[in-house]
Amino acid sequence: MAFTLASGAHAQTEVEFWHAFSGNNGEAVDELAARFNESQDDIEIRPVYTGNYTEGTQRLQAAIAGNTAPGLVMLEVTRYGLFAERDALASLEPYIDASGEEFTDRIRPFALEASKYLGESYVLPFNVSTPVMYFNKDAFREAGLDPENPPETWDELLAAAKTLTLREDGDVRQWGLNTPPQWVRWAMTNQAGGGWVDPTDNSIQIDMPESIRAYQTAADWVNVDEVASLDAAIDEDVADQYFLSGRAAIDFTSTGSLTGRLEQADFDLGVAPLPCDTQCAAPIGGATLGIVANAPQDVQDAAWEFIEFVTTPENNAFIFAQTGYLPIIKGALETERAQDLIEANPQYLTANEQLEVAFARARPPAMPAIRSEEPAVWQSIVLEEETAEEALTAFAETMRSMMATN
Structure with missing residues (x-):
């Protein structure tokens, strides 16, 4: 000492x-x-x-x-x-x-x-x-959307993102949204009726059909709906830059970023709860x-x-x-x-x-290692190297092994 x-x-x-x-x-x-x-x-x-x-x-x-x-x-x-x-x-x-x-x-x-x-x-x-949805109110107004009524469901979110995605001569000037970072992917699995790890008994939930659907939905925003950037999907720092620079109209991150974003954003910043699926859920x-x-x-x-x-x-x-x-x-x-x-x-x-x-999320000893492994799994899905079902089925087995080892 x-x-x-x-x-x-x-x-x-x-x-x-x-x-x-x-x-x-x-x-x-x-x-x-x-x-x-x-x-x-x-x-x-x-x-x-x-x-x-x-x-x-x-x-x-x-x-x-x-x-x-x-x-x-x-x-x-x-x-x-x-x-x-x-x-x-x-x-x-x-x-x-x-x-x-x-x-x-x-x-x-x-x-x-x-x-x-x-x-x-x-x-x-x-x-x-908790994570919240940040959005560019100025971009909403320019697109003819009501910034006082932001999307409340996944379907509404996709519809707004399609309207907000702006292209010029084949290039994207503004993406509708950034795909969610890790803990919002976790939120989406719970919203769909699944999860990552059950906090009551530490059983693995990430290979449940509901969890798989949540991951595939997020990846589809990039590859099928074309409303989100692949670069931002695999690098959260890029996503942050895109939102603050006006290259993406909707973003998801912690309420702990609010003060900094109010200072950094040169546009009218909107904040709303996470859009919901079959239920609303937000991880602490x-x-x-x-x-x-x-x-x-x-x-x-x-x-x-x-x-x-x-x-x-x-x-x-x-x-x-x-x-x-x-x-x-x-x-x-x-x-x-x-x-x-x-x-x-x-x-x-x-x-x-x-x-x-x-x-509240599960916090077994293996969770730090699980969280370190998950970005590579997400990347394999969004890069279309594997389907969400293939990637998460394999990851679930890895998680079970990690839980047993720890």
Whole structure:
């Protein structure tokens, strides 16, 4: 453990905090840590960006193996089970018990439940989201579509995308939509009546006919309906660029991107719930905070103090306002900061209202590996190397093997 001198008075406990936020969201983490550090003299939180959720998970695995892990980590909600299962995270139950019911009562139940592994708290929620549909209201108006009534079903989405796809001399000037990123593909399988992994018993669902239909539908938007770009379908960064530059009229991603998109978009930005199929469904996303089990006890205790600090209404409202992630602490929405934000930008309530159809995803130890494998499966489908049935049938067997191994 490293120490720094605090005003020459006594040793200060330093806690390295590995997180996955960059850009605007990373600035919010830095600001929150600075506020905590300024609020007391005994602890210094040092935020360190370690890449996106997948990269951060891989880096933490290597650090734990090499005994170089930090004290505090951010872990995406479907990936922390791997570390909890292997005792790499400290149980938070003693801290929670010591803090009393007042602490847990202030966390909204859906967020608290999404942060449990086999009924025990190894992490606590930090940023919670659902994916939403972003759309270019100016493009809707130019195409004769009503931007105040965006598509609510897959059929309506396809119809709008056909109208929004603009071609000139055989070239596409504007794509109707971007195909969905991974967790929205997950949403589509649930909307169709299938899924990826059943969270109640960890049974594999991705080879169900309903799940196969969802994947094939998304791929057909590229290859059959020709309303979505293949380049954007296989590279989520390209999809993001296409939407913000006006080359795609509809996009799907986290509500946690809302603040950044409001700043970056030079068009009238629309936000709506995900279009539905046989049912509406939106996965709960975001990340949690966990304490590394082999960190020195004083570092663990200091990390907990920071967790308590961020789970207050005022600080949760700050994260909500700075990023767009959902307010998960009771009272956060009622703060002046949150109310001012909502009055100026009602779009911030879209994801909050979508919580009525939100679902928590399975988080077995194999899930990080499963999620790392899925993009190649999707690519084989959208490149028409395999049908969705062929690719997902094979992937389901791979998933079963991975679940058994882990």
